[in-house]
Amino acid sequence: MTISCQLTESRRLDALHKLNLLDTSPSEAFDRITRMAASLFDLPIAAVSLTDADRQWFKSRVGVEHTSIPRLRAPCGSVADSADLLVIPDLLEDPHFRESPLAASGIRYYAGAPLVTAQGHCLGAMCVLGREPRDTTPQELTALCDLAGMVMAQIEMRHAMGRIDPLSGLPNRNQFLEDFQDLQRDRPAGEQRLAVLINLATPEQLSHAARAMDPSYLDELVTDAARWLRAEVGANRSVYHVTTTQFALIAPAGAALETYQPLLEAKMTHARGAAKSRHVATPTVGIAPFESGNADCLSVLRQAQCAAHDAIDTRSHIAVYSEAEDTLYQRRFTPLNDFGSALESQDQLRLVYQPRIDIGSGDCIGAEALLRWNHPTLGAIGPGEFMPMIERSGLAHAATAWVLATALQQQRRWRDAGMFLQMSINVSAANLQEPDFATALEAGLKRHGLPPDSIELEITESAIMEQPVKAHAMLDAIAATGVRLAIDDFGTGYSSLSYLQRMPADVVKIDQSFVIGLERDVRKQALVATMITLSQDLGHRVVAEGVECEEVLSFLRQAGCDEAQGFMFARPMEAEAFPGWRHVPVASIPARSAQAHYAFQS
Structure with missing residues (x-):
């Protein structure tokens, strides 16, 4: 089977x-x-x-x-x-x-x-x-x-008792499914129809209300909405209570999108103005067009829910289902759903390594470990596409554990081969909330026989600020093990003086958004020079990310920046290729353009 x-x-x-x-x-x-x-x-x-x-x-x-x-x-x-x-x-x-x-x-x-x-x-x-x-x-x-x-x-x-929602008194999702099937059978095939979903509040609003309000608040929100919807739709048509805070209906036969959508907008504007909850809940509406006789009920309902979610960012808070947006979201969700299997597989995930260069000597003194994923059906997926969702999911801990274990194994192999570099590894906000993260890290180093200063953990400012008290306590515990710490993507988050002063960091990495194009942007030059001076005055070593040309490298050298990382030197490479690349003196590489160095690499 x-x-x-x-x-x-x-x-x-x-x-x-x-x-x-x-x-x-x-x-x-x-x-x-x-x-x-x-x-x-x-x-x-x-x-x-x-x-x-x-x-x-x-x-x-x-x-x-x-x-x-x-x-x-x-x-x-x-x-x-x-x-x-x-x-x-x-x-x-x-x-x-x-x-x-x-x-x-x-x-x-x-x-x-x-x-x-x-x-x-x-x-x-x-x-x-x-x-x-x-x-x-x-x-x-x-x-x-x-x-x-x-x-x-x-x-x-x-199971008729399961067909009516006891709070709203409206037919529920099961009844919607049955009535939709009847519509499919009874109406002419190919007839254009509209499914409408009303979402009473955004997920964030519901979360805040659950923490701050009595449970009766949500009940009142639902009953008020049900009363209004019944009055608006009339006795001859049905409104369905399909989830806790979502209602659905089918627009009348013959309703065209171009005339029905403005009608909905007018009704919803009036309803929001009259609602007691207008300041703490934002209703949104999703519209999903479909053809009778050819539509799957659950798919239509999902499409309407997708549109209602998209409506959060629109001015009218009403949106029509977009296949392109849905496809994009599905593309994002599929990796999240499949990442657990990737962690268990032997051939989907791997680490590649990008060199870090000492600007003064031109030597390669470190390597950043970067996660790559070759999905069995989607092919290569960039970390920017899957990591943000992984870091917000329950897989964040397992993902970091896999990266740490793989990076420590590679560091051990390199050291056994006589190559002594510092390995930089990215960790997420979720890892800073793990009570035993520092202990597990120390145990991993001992298991591979590695000194603590052989690795460096890179943490973004935003990750620390999600729960700053817990994060700082964990960072102090990590620093106490002797593992080095780096502030990643510096400049894109909070970057306050008090933040820099409190963080037990050894390194500050200036985000590439400030470095790319630096050679022709005077304002960026002033900002980056200030970042370098400020960070060094507070005792941090400074790394500039995204260095792609000699002009930028020259500016960074004059500004006193310590290290550089970027395509000018090398793209992230496989572990097997790294030792051969490193044996070439970086200072001797023609660096007038990234193209010259890529040609050298090949």
Whole structure:
């Protein structure tokens, strides 16, 4: 069974088990339908068969003594797998079922119609069986499918309490899914329609409200919105409460985007002005166009939610679904979803190393370890594309652990080969919140037999300022181990004098945004010169990132900068290439342009 099939089966079983039907008492409502099926087909056996992981369990049965049979080679199991109608005129003539337990018990004829939920999960079959081979008329098949629909109606009726949200009194997401399916079936195929989703507040606003307000605040927000929506939409149309703070509706047939969107904007502007929560909650609206007969309900709902999220940054707080924006977000989300597997693989992640050059001597004195990812389907993904999301996820700790372990192994190999360089490693804000990070770092160094000053940790200003008290305590603990610390991307964050004074840093790395183009920008030159002087006066060594030409290097040399890093010297390279590159004196490399050095490298 493929991974996709396993996932589908897992979701199907989950849907079945959530209904709490298995191993329940007989029900006259189901038995009535089963008796009707046996009578219509004039057959001795009929059943409502639910397909569990390894058995067929009968919620209702006529002409059958036992309550379940093995799933293996059971026709109802095939119905559950395919979600399609199955008719077997003669089991003994069927190559797949002739050796099934049913055939062995004397059953010759089978017909089963799938029991499918609104979400598309097949629970089992409404089936009829006979002891003689027989043909089936189209009218009989239609009747069997209708009976299967009646069974599902009974199942859903038993869960009707799950169709209305108790707080808002509006139909919920399950009802939206069912009504959407009805629209798909009843309206002309290809009809242009609009799905609308109203989000009552941004995630940040909800988070703040949860911390500062009584729980009744959210209840009041929802009930007020539900009351307003009911009044606006009217009694003849439905509004659905699809998540805690989200409502959905389908625009009337014939509503065109170019006229309906301004109408929504006017209504939402009026509603925001009248709402008691207007100063602490910002409603947004997402619109997802779709064609009836060709749309998947869950996809349309997701698209409307995407548009509502995009609307946060618009002036009107209303946005139409954008496939381009969605594709871009999916491209960002896919790496996050797959990064866990990458950490466990042997060939997706690797470190490359960019030299750090002493400006005074021209010697290569260090290397920054940089993470690279070759995704199995997306190909090479740049760190700027995946690291920001990883650092905000639960994978940040594991990612840093992988980088640290790999970098320490490489540092050990280089030292064993007689190459003594300092290794710079980036860590995230999440790592500074780990209570045992400094201890684990020290243990890693001892495990590889490395002195603490053989590595340097690079931390951005923004990472420290997320939780400054905890971060500074951890930085002090790291500094106490003897590991060097560097402020990365200096100048892009807070950069206050008090911050520089408190940070136990050895190195300040000036961000490349201040260095690239420095040779023709007098204001940048003044700013960078001040950064260098200020940092050195506070006892920090200064590294300039993004050095790409001789003119910039010359300015940095005159300004007294200690180190440089950038494409002028080398792009990040594989570990195997680094020793050969380092043996060439950097001072002898033609540095009038990056192109000259790239040619040298090749």
